[in-house]
Amino acid sequence: MSRLLSTGQAINEALAIAMETDPDVILLGEDLVGGGTREVEGTDEMGGVLGTTKGLEKRFPGRVLDTPISEMGILGTAVGAAATGLRPVAELMFMDFLGVCLDPLLNQAAKLRYMFGGKARVPLTVRTVCGAGMRAAAQHSQSLYWMTAGIPGLKTVIPSNPAEAKGLLLAAIRDDDPVVFCEAKGVLMQRGEVPEGDFTIAIGRANVVRTGADVTLVGFGATVSVALAAADALAKEGTHAEVIDLRSVAPLDEETILSSLEKTGRLVVVDESTPRCSIASDVAALCVDRGFDFLNAPVRRITAPHSPVPFAAILEDAFRPDAARVIAAVREMG
Amino acid sequence: MSRLLSTGQAINEALAIAMETDPDVILLGEDLVGGGTREVEGTDEMGGVLGTTKGLEKRFPGRVLDTPISEMGILGTAVGAAATGLRPVAELMFMDFLGVCLDPLLNQAAKLRYMFGGKARVPLTVRTVCGAGMRAAAQHSQSLYWMTAGIPGLKTVIPSNPAEAKGLLLAAIRDDDPVVFCEAKGVLMQRGEVPEGDFTIAIGRANVVRTGADVTLVGFGATVSVALAAADALAKEGTHAEVIDLRSVAPLDEETILSSLEKTGRLVVVDESTPRCSIASDVAALCVDRGFDFLNAPVRRITAPHSPVPFAAILEDAFRPDAARVIAAVREMG
Amino acid sequence: MCPEPIPTGVALSRERLLEAYRTMRRIRSFEEKLQELVLAGKMAGFLHLYVGEEAVATGVCMHLDSRDWVTSTHRGHGHCIAKGVGVAGMMAELFGRATGLCKGKGGSMHIADMDHGMLGANGIVGAGIPLATGAALTAKVKRSGGVGVAFFGDGASNQGQFHESLNMAQNWKLPALYVVENNGWGEFTPTGFVVPVADIAERARSYAMNALIADGMDFFDVFEKAAEAIARARRGDGPTLLECKTYRFSGHYVGDTLAYRSKEEAEHWKQRRDPLERFEHRVVEAGLLSSDALRSADGEVAAQIASAVAAAEAAPLPDPTSVTSDVYVNG
Amino acid sequence: MCPEPIPTGVALSRERLLEAYRTMRRIRSFEEKLQELVLAGKMAGFLHLYVGEEAVATGVCMHLDSRDWVTSTHRGHGHCIAKGVGVAGMMAELFGRATGLCKGKGGSMHIADMDHGMLGANGIVGAGIPLATGAALTAKVKRSGGVGVAFFGDGASNQGQFHESLNMAQNWKLPALYVVENNGWGEFTPTGFVVPVADIAERARSYAMNALIADGMDFFDVFEKAAEAIARARRGDGPTLLECKTYRFSGHYVGDTLAYRSKEEAEHWKQRRDPLERFEHRVVEAGLLSSDALRSADGEVAAQIASAVAAAEAAPLPDPTSVTSDVYVNG
Numbered sequence A, B: 001m002s003r004l005l006s007t008g009q010a011i012n013e014a015l016a017i018a019m020e021t022d023p024d025v026i027l028l029g030e031d032l033v034g035g036g037t038r039e040v041e042g043t044d045e046m047g048g049v050l051g052t053t054k055g056l057e058k059r060f061p062g063r064v065l066d067t068p069i070s071e072m073g074i075l076g077t078a079v080g081a082a083a084t085g086l087r088p089v090a091e092l093m094f095m096d097f098l099g100v101c102l103d104p105l106l107n108q109a110a111k112l113r114y115m116f117g118g119k120a121r122v123p124l125t126v127r128t129v130c131g132a133g134m135r136a137a138a139q140h141s142q143s144l145y146w147m148t149a150g151i152p153g154l155k156t157v158i159p160s161n162p163a164e165a166k167g168l169l170l171a172a173i174r175d176d177d178p179v180v181f182c183e184a185k186g187v188l189m190q191r192g193e194v195p196e197g198d199f200t201i202a203i204g205r206a207n208v209v210r211t212g213a214d215v216t217l218v219g220f221g222a223t224v225s226v227a228l229a230a231a232d233a234l235a236k237e238g239t240h241a242e243v244i245d246l247r248s249v250a251p252l253d254e255e256t257i258l259s260s261l262e263k264t265g266r267l268v269v270v271d272e273s274t275p276r277c278s279i280a281s282d283v284a285a286l287c288v289d290r291g292f293d294f295l296n297a298p299v300r301r302i303t304a305p306h307s308p309v310p311f312a313a314i315l316e317d318a319f320r321p322d323a324a325r326v327i328a329a330v331r332e333m334g
Numbered sequence C, D: 001m002c003p004e005p006i007p008t009g010v011a012l013s014r015e016r017l018l019e020a021y022r023t024m025r026r027i028r029s030f031e032e033k034l035q036e037l038v039l040a041g042k043m044a045g046f047l048h049l050y051v052g053e054e055a056v057a058t059g060v061c062m063h064l065d066s067r068d069w070v071t072s073t074h075r076g077h078g079h080c081i082a083k084g085v086g087v088a089g090m091m092a093e094l095f096g097r098a099t100g101l102c103k104g105k106g107g108s109m110h111i112a113d114m115d116h117g118m119l120g121a122n123g124i125v126g127a128g129i130p131l132a133t134g135a136a137l138t139a140k141v142k143r144s145g146g147v148g149v150a151f152f153g154d155g156a157s158n159q160g161q162f163h164e165s166l167n168m169a170q171n172w173k174l175p176a177l178y179v180v181e182n183n184g185w186g187e188f189t190p191t192g193f194v195v196p197v198a199d200i201a202e203r204a205r206s207y208a209m210n211a212l213i214a215d216g217m218d219f220f221d222v223f224e225k226a227a228e229a230i231a232r233a234r235r236g237d238g239p240t241l242l243e244c245k246t247y248r249f250s251g252h253y254v255g256d257t258l259a260y261r262s263k264e265e266a267e268h269w270k271q272r273r274d275p276l277e278r279f280e281h282r283v284v285e286a287g288l289l290s291s292d293a294l295r296s297a298d299g300e301v302a303a304q305i306a307s308a309v310a311a312a313e314a315a316p317l318p319d320p321t322s323v324t325s326d327v328y329v330n331g
C-alpha cells in the first residue's frame, strides 16, 4: 500500500521506523523538537524548522535531542557517539553550514575507520537540506554534495522523490559507514506515492527512470524532474532519452551510466551545483575514460554557473539549470 | 639575476617584497614568529613551523601577528580585515585544517563581493601546505585544492617550483580577490633558480613547460615534476609529450589545455588529490566537452586512490601518483 | 507606572534625542511594513524582524561614525538603519530590484552597505563576529580610531566563532565591541535550554575581557553602557562584551506560527517593555521632547517608508545575465 | 628538599602504587626510545612526545575501566599507555608495520585501540573534544556507567570545538571529563601569549561547569582530583573541566631545535618537578614502596620496550594493495 506524502512526511516516517527497529538510533540537531517551554500551557513542539521531526520526541522520549547552535559540536559529538555504539542521525539545517562543521566529516567520520586500520565503525547519518529555489540567497541555497562526495570514507545520497527519500534514509541510517543524506529543496516541496512499512533502497545503485535509445540524461535529486521534463519534450521531437537517477553520488554507479551510454552514445548530465569539481564533471570524466569507445558526441554538463546563488527571483531562476537548457544541449548534438 | 633558493626561501622573499611595497600587507597565523619569550636571553623566533616567515617580524614590526590555534578566528578576522582596508596574508598551517575553518572562505570571502552587489573587495591571501609524502598521515597530507577551486568567488593557485612560488605569491597578494595559495609538500622540498626582485606570474594562465606533439600531460604543483619525468622516459621511446603546468587550478586556463589537445589528440592529467570531484575530473570533462573533436583516445586521470592518506612509507608511496603510472597510461593509448 | 529616571550620565540634546527616536521608529515601521508585504505575497525570501529590539542597535550605533564598522546577523535590518543605511536602497534590495543596495543579489540575509560601514547581515550564525574583529584589526593597524562592532544573538554565543574571535580580540587588545542581543530565544528553543549560564556576559571571563550588561529594552541604558565600551575601545584599552537583554516581539521569521512560545510571555514584554513606548514616556515626562514632535517624526518616517516601497515597486528588475557578474573584481 | 606528604584522600595499595609507577615509567621509556629511533633515522613521521606529562594520563586513567573511553591529541602515546594499550602494537604501528595497532595506516597521530577504549590520537587540535563528548553521550543513552574523557592541550582550549563541546556536555549533564594539559606552550608560542586568563579552568564558568585544577607533575594530586570528577560524572552530576599544570620536557616534536625556549625554564621543571622522581621520593620516604621494587619495575619496562622494538623491526610491512582497503566497512 502506498499513500501520497510529502518528502518531509516520508522522512518523518523513515525516522520513526528506524527508531522503532533499533534502540541505538538517536536524533540530534537544532530545534528538532523546539519549543522548549512545551510544558507551558498553550505551546507546542515544532519538530524542526520544516516540521520533519515532529512527534518523534513524544514517541521516543529521550532520543531526540535539541542542541545549541553548535554544528561542529553536534557533528563531532555524533561521530564520537557513532564510534562508541549509537547510530546517530544528526541534522545540519542547511548544507551551507558545512562551513562551520566540516572537520567532523572530513577528518573524523570519513577517516577513523581507515586510520584505525579497519577497527572502527562510524554508523552516522547526517541529514541536510541543499539546493536553490527558495529565495534564500547565497548562504542557504548551495548544493555542496560535491564536497562530501569527494571525501573518501563518506557516502552521499540524494533522493529525487518522497518514496526514494524514505528508502534511502532507512538505508543510510542502517549503513555502517557515515552517510550524508541530502534533501534538495526542489524535492522537499514535492509530494508523491510512498510505500508503507519498512523498506530500503540500496546505496550506490542508480535507477533508470525512463528508457530510451537516443541520448542519456543523468540527474539526481532535484534535477531528475528537470531531466524528465526535458525527456518529455524531446520525445515529442522523436528523440528518446534514457533518464538515470543517480540516487547516490558517492559511491557513483559507473556501470549503470556506462551501459546506458553504450546504448545511446550521447550523454548530458544535469547537476544543480556549480560546475567546478562537480558530480557533473565526474560523470563526464567517466564517459571520456571508460566510456570513450561509446561516445558519439561531446558530453554536456548542465549546471549552475560558477557564481554564488543570488537572491532576486529573476536571478535565482536564471541560476538554476532547467529543462530548456537540457533540450538545447541535446538538440545541438544533432 | 637569479639564485638557487628553496621554495620556502622564495616565499619568504615574496612576503618581504609584498610588505615592503604595500603597508597594508600584514601576515597572521600560528607561530609565524613563535618563541614568544624571544626577549629572553638565549631564545630566538622560529618564523613558522617551516621557517618560512623568519625575519619578517624584525623587518616589519607589528605586521606579523602570532595567533592562537583558532583557524576559524584567523581566517574570519582576515576576511574582515581584507574587506575594510588591509591586504592580509593568513597562514593555514596544513590544508587539512580547512575542516575547522571553511566558513570564512566558503561563505564569507568567496561571497561578500557578490552578495553585496559588487561593492566589496576581499584582497585576502591564504597560504597553506598540501600534499602527501612526509609520512604525516591522513590529517596532515591531503590535497584539498579541489574544495577551494570548486567555490565560486575564490581563486586557487599552486606553484610547481620556487620561482613560480615567488611570482604567484606576489600576484596572489596583489590580487583584489581572495586567493588560496597552495604549497605542495613535494614542491616545498625543492630548490631552484629564483629571479631576484619584484615580479608576478599571472593568475589563471597555464604554462607550457615542454612542447611535444604526441600527447599532452597536464600537471600542477608537485605533479609537474611527475609529468616531466614521464615525458623524459616517453621521449626515449619516441613519444613526445607536451607538458602543461596549470599553475592556477581556479580559474582554469581552458584555452591552453585545448590548444595542446588540438595538437596532440591525447591527454593525461596528473593530480595528487583523490579522484572524485577533482581538478583531474574537470580537465577530463573539459576535453570531452569543448575538446571532443580533438580527442583520439580516452582521457586518463592519474590521481591518488579514493582513500585517506596512509602513514606507512610503503603505503604512502603506493598512494601517490608517480611517473610509472603516467607512462603506462600513455603506452596503453597506443 | 512612574516614569523611570533618565540616567544622569546621558546628556543628549533635543536634536540627538529626536534622532534616537526617529531611528527606533524607522526600524519599527520598516519591519512592520515588511511583514505586511510578505504576508500579502508581495515580497519573497526569509525575513527576520527586529521589532522589539530597536533600542539595542540604536543605543549602540549613536556612538559610531564613518570610521566604524558593524557586522550583523540574519536579523539585520535594524543594524543597517541604525548605522545610517538608507531605507530606499534597503527596500529595493528586499524587493530584489536592480536598484537595491546589493543589486538584488543579497536580499535580507546579506544586506550590506560598505559606504556606511555596514559589513553585512549574515546568514551564518556567528560569522559576523570574526568579521567585526577583522575590522577592528584594520582600525588598529591603520590607527584610524575606528571600532569594529559585532551584533549577534544569544544563540550565536554557542558558536565556536564567538569563542575564537573574543579570545583573539582580547589577546590583541583590539578596538572591538561584541554586542550580544539576548532575546531569550534561538529560533524555537529558549536560551535557557542551550546556554547554561544566566548571563552571557559571564562568558567574557574566559578571555579576561571587560563585560557589561544592559537593559536592551531601554535606549538610555544601552546608550550609556555602549558609550563606556566604545570609549574604552577608542582609547586602546581593548574590547568589551556587552550583553543586552531584549526580546523579539514577532516570530523568528515572517510566517512563524509561534506555536512554541506562550502568548503571555510575549504580551508581558510588549505591554511593559516596549522600547519605543518607554522612551517616549520618559522623554515626554522629563519635558525633553513633546508628544507632538514624536508624532510628527512618526509621520516623516511613515512617509519615507511609503516612498521607499513605491520606488522599489517601480524599479527595474536585475538583468538576468547579471547572475554571473560581481563574482570576481575583474568580471 | 622535604618529601611532600601524600594527600590523605589517596589510599592506594602497594599493588596500585606500583601500577602507577610502572605506567609512568612505561610512558617515559617508550618516548625516550622513540626519540632515539627517530634521531637514528630508524623511524619516520611526526612524533610528539609526552615526556614530563606522565602523571596526568596516569593519574586520570587509573580511574577508568572498560566502560570508559578516552580521546587524545597529536601527543597521544601517554594516553594510550595509561589506558592500557599494549606497547608492542603501538611500536609496530610507529614502525609502519602490518602488525601495528592500525596496520600501519594511522601512525603516531592516529594511533588508536577500540578494544581498550582508546578512541584515537588526533592530528586536528581540538577534534578529540567532541568525540569524547559523543562517547559520554553513548554512555548516558545506554546507561553504561561509562565516562568519556578528552585529553587536550592549552592551545586546544582556543579552538571552537572546545567551546561548543563543553557547552553541550553541560546542557546535557553528560558523564564527561575534559582534561586540559596546560604545559605552558602551544608549539613555539607561550600559552600566556594566546590565552589571556591565568587558569584555563576559568573557562568552565562560561558553561557553569564544575572545574578543578591539579598539579600535573604530581601523580597524587591528579589522581585525587580526577577521582572526584569521575565519581561526579558516574553519579550523573555532569561534566568537569580539570586543568593539569604540566610541562613538556622535550621539544614540540622530535627534531625541534627548541631555540624558542630558554634552557633555564626547562631545567627548572626537569630538576624540580619531574613526576617520576617526585613520585619515587614520596613513596619511598613514606615506606610504601622500596627503591628496589621501583628499579625492578624499571627493568621490566625496559625489557618490554626492547622486545616491542625487536618484534616491530622483524614484523612484515603492509601489503601495498591494502592502501585502498578499510575505507568503507564493506571493501
Ligand SMILES: Cc1ncc(C[n+]2csc(CCOP(=O)(O)OP(=O)(O)O)c2C)c(N)n1
Pocket (backbone or CB within 6 Å): A030, A069, A071, A093, A097, A100, C074, C075, C123, C124, C125, C126, C152, C153, C154, C155, C156, C157, C181, C183, C185, C186, C187, C252
Ligand atoms: C551556522 C548556522 N546554524 C544555524 C542557522 C539557522 N538559524 C538561523 S537564525 C537561528 C537562531 C539564532 O538565534 P540567535 O543567535 O539567538 O539570534 P536571534 O534569531 O534570536 O536574533 C538559527 C539556528 C544558521 N543560519 N547558521
Ligand SMILES: Cc1ncc(C[n+]2csc(CCOP(=O)(O)OP(=O)(O)O)c2C)c(N)n1
Pocket (backbone or CB within 6 Å): B030, B069, B071, B093, B097, B100, D074, D075, D123, D124, D125, D126, D152, D153, D154, D155, D156, D157, D181, D183, D185, D186, D187, D252
Ligand atoms: C586545527 C589544528 N591547528 C593547528 C595544528 C598544528 N599544531 C599541532 S600541535 C599544535 C600545538 C598544540 O598545542 P597544545 O594544544 O597546547 O598541545 P601541546 O602540543 O602543548 O601538547 C599545533 C598548533 C593542528 N594540528 N590542528
Ligand SMILES: [Mg+2]
Pocket (backbone or CB within 6 Å): C153, C154, C155, C181, C182, C183, C184, C185, C186, C187
Ligand atoms: Mg536569540
Ligand SMILES: [Mg+2]
Pocket (backbone or CB within 6 Å): D153, D154, D155, D181, D182, D183, D184, D185, D186, D187
Ligand atoms: Mg600546550
